[in-house]
Amino acid sequence: VRPLTETDIEALAIGAAILGTGGGGSPYIAKLRCLQELRRGRAIVLVGVEELEDDAQVLTIGGIGAPAVTIEKLSEGNEGLRVLKCLEEFGGRKIDALISAEIGGGNALEPMLTAASTGLPVVDGDGMGRAFPEMQMTTFSIYGHRSTPAAVSDEHGNVVLFRHTVSEEWFERLARSVVVSMGGTAIGAEAPMPGRYVKRAAVPGTVSQSIRLGELVLEANRQHVSAVPRICKQEHGVHLIDAKIVDLKRHLRGGFSVGDIALEGIDGHSGTRAHIVFQNEFLTFERLGRIEVCVPDLIVILDVDTGHAITTDVLRYGQRVAVLALPCHPLLRTPEALAVIGPQAFGLDGVEYRPLPRPNGDLS
Amino acid sequence: VRPLTETDIEALAIGAAILGTGGGGSPYIAKLRCLQELRRGRAIVLVGVEELEDDAQVLTIGGIGAPAVTIEKLSEGNEGLRVLKCLEEFGGRKIDALISAEIGGGNALEPMLTAASTGLPVVDGDGMGRAFPEMQMTTFSIYGHRSTPAAVSDEHGNVVLFRHTVSEEWFERLARSVVVSMGGTAIGAEAPMPGRYVKRAAVPGTVSQSIRLGELVLEANRQHVSAVPRICKQEHGVHLIDAKIVDLKRHLRGGFSVGDIALEGIDGHSGTRAHIVFQNEFLTFERLGRIEVCVPDLIVILDVDTGHAITTDVLRYGQRVAVLALPCHPLLRTPEALAVIGPQAFGLDGVEYRPLPRPNGDLS
Numbered sequence: 001v002r003p004l005t006e007t008d009i010e011a012l013a014i015g016a017a018i019l020g021t022g023g024g025g026s027p028y029i030a031k032l033r034c035l036q037e038l039r040r041g042r043a044i045v046l047v048g049v050e051e052l053e054d055d056a057q058v059l060t061i062g063g064i065g066a067p068a069v070t071i072e073k074l075s076e077g078n079e080g081l082r083v084l085k086c087l088e089e090f091g092g093r094k095i096d097a098l099i100s101a102e103i104g105g106g107n108a109l110e111p112m113l114t115a116a117s118t119g120l121p122v123v124d125g126d127g128m129g130r131a132f133p134e135m136q137m138t139t140f141s142i143y144g145h146r147s148t149p150a151a152v153s154d155e156h157g158n159v160v161l162f163r164h165t166v167s168e169e170w171f172e173r174l175a176r177s178v179v180v181s182m183g184g185t186a187i188g189a190e191a192p193m194p195g196r197y198v199k200r201a202a203v204p205g206t207v208s209q210s211i212r213l214g215e216l217v218l219e220a221n222r223q224h225v226s227a228v229p230r231i232c233k234q235e236h237g238v239h240l241i242d243a244k245i246v247d248l249k250r251h252l253r254g255g256f257s258v259g260d261i262a263l264e265g266i267d268g269h270s271g272t273r274a275h276i277v278f279q280n281e282f283l284t285f286e287r288l289g290r291i292e293v294c295v296p297d298l299i300v301i302l303d304v305d306t307g308h309a310i311t312t313d314v315l316r317y318g319q320r321v322a323v324l325a326l327p328c329h330p331l332l333r334t335p336e337a338l339a340v341i342g343p344q345a346f347g348l349d350g351v352e353y354r355p356l357p358r359p360n361g362d363l364s
Numbered sequence: 365v366r367p368l369t370e371t372d373i374e375a376l377a378i379g380a381a382i383l384g385t386g387g388g389g390s391p392y393i394a395k396l397r398c399l400q401e402l403r404r405g406r407a408i409v410l411v412g413v414e415e416l417e418d419d420a421q422v423l424t425i426g427g428i429g430a431p432a433v434t435i436e437k438l439s440e441g442n443e444g445l446r447v448l449k450c451l452e453e454f455g456g457r458k459i460d461a462l463i464s465a466e467i468g469g470g471n472a473l474e475p476m477l478t479a480a481s482t483g484l485p486v487v488d489g490d491g492m493g494r495a496f497p498e499m500q501m502t503t504f505s506i507y508g509h510r511s512t513p514a515a516v517s518d519e520h521g522n523v524v525l526f527r528h529t530v531s532e533e534w535f536e537r538l539a540r541s542v543v544v545s546m547g548g549t550a551i552g553a554e555a556p557m558p559g560r561y562v563k564r565a566a567v568p569g570t571v572s573q574s575i576r577l578g579e580l581v582l583e584a585n586r587q588h589v590s591a592v593p594r595i596c597k598q599e600h601g602v603h604l605i606d607a608k609i610v611d612l613k614r615h616l617r618g619g620f621s622v623g624d625i626a627l628e629g630i631d632g633h634s635g636t637r638a639h640i641v642f643q644n645e646f647l648t649f650e651r652l653g654r655i656e657v658c659v660p661d662l663i664v665i666l667d668v669d670t671g672h673a674i675t676t677d678v679l680r681y682g683q684r685v686a687v688l689a690l691p692c693h694p695l696l697r698t699p700e701a702l703a704v705i706g707p708q709a710f711g712l713d714g715v716e717y718r719p720l721p722r723p724n725g726d727l728s
Contacts, residue, residue: 151527156534158528158534158538160526160542161525161526161527162523162525163450164522166520166521170522173545174522174542174545174546177542178524178541180541181537181540
């Protein structure tokens, strides 16, 4: 158990954006809100996955919707509190801890806002170890937890409870349509999980991992050196290319930001062309007609100078970027997981997932 | 208090379709289900509005969605039971009676199905005295009852609770998007109302009125005479035209059946052309460039031979129809009501509501 400092929050926002692989929404607004809470004297306390009581009630809280919308449509601030209260009221039990379903992007910080206003601890872990576009794409859901009853709330104060859905896909479909009607983004919370399940199904340590990643970027910035090789070393990643964005297609479809990016190599990679396809998050990296990296491994686009992540909503023509690939957590590589978050789940027919090696060459 | 017979149900279905003014969904499937329940020995008991206890919990149950969809997408049968249980569970109080929010069309019969399986009585009254396309268009909502918490369920078993919405329009918007995602139709129930409120805000006696209308049509059929003059006499209505449908535009937009009908007069009306515009229900009757009747008064299209109502979903080229106008209930004519269900609420700019005279020339 440790309280987070302002420095931790600054680093967390940077690291979470990197693990967002382009999605998860920009952490910027949520970061400012967390800093404001800390300056008001409120605490955000981190608790390890292994420290949870077996029968603790653990609630996921996070934003749902198109990242492009979050830039202009601000949240009101009490959305998380409203969904928490709705689920407590319905379930008749108090919530003991909060957890992010998605460490990548702004959703790393959403539970912390509600933690600050309720005093509840935040679990050091999440349900993706990155970001994904759909709600059933969490290890919580993949390994058997049912998301419903779940609740969503918007900035106006509307609260909708998904009392029961017959499948995770139905939950995704119904919740998505509510969120689109709410204006494209909302805050949601899924059915509380017992601590014993979180210990088994959560991707552990991802809040700390994000903070370490952010610290590393800040340190490199202070030393005026590139953060890219340090990130690759710490995360066992691959530096795929340094490139300029030479074309960009991006549009909203059914509440998602979808599109693709054309890259032209710079510096040591000049003359090389590459493509990245995204649905909120980067899905595939293709070079010379061959897909070199695909989901669920992480494709990360960093500003080539600062080492900060560039999310899909702020991509633009002419940006100079470094593209990295980071291996995902083994919980995302099982057959059950690949059925939900592998390339086929994104309609990428014919794309075969070849896992990036993890530490010590581990492909599991 | 009186139990309904199979004959009552047959007549009710005919009368409710007439009050549906083209919408509310076809009562056919719901009628068959009600008859099946009665033949199984279950009871459907009607209770007068004035017989309700002041603190009785009265629940509206009805179908939501595009009438055109209900022809092909059958309900499973327990949707009403699921929304009732969800609201009982959430509110912590038992429901004492059911009421239709909309007597027009199939929704007259939806509460009866749930009544048969629970033993709860059905109130002789409703929230429209006809049919309307949107959920906030009920006297319950107009005179101050808030629809939320409300629940919807589909044939798969999905149940969504609208815990709280900041306005009736937000409820309509969010519920509509859920219903569209459920495939275009679902069964919904709004927040339980106290009996004392139902006594004040319900359009009273509309179940009995529908049964009488249906009996009158059946009686005219047996005597091989037109039901039209009898309906006009009983309902203080106007026989506008007998005509042939010479053109028809109908499409689905945002979960609604919208379109317009071109009519060419027959028999005593030959040479006259007229137009009817609809959004689930018939909104305006226009002749010689002048709107003669508009919402909230009832525009009714009957088969010229049988006197049975023709709903928007079964309109077709070449049908020979009688068009009637019936005055709506005074509860629909107040300034509060017209703001929600008058012509402007349907985007009919410049159309002024001139009420049809009620019995004794009453225009209120």
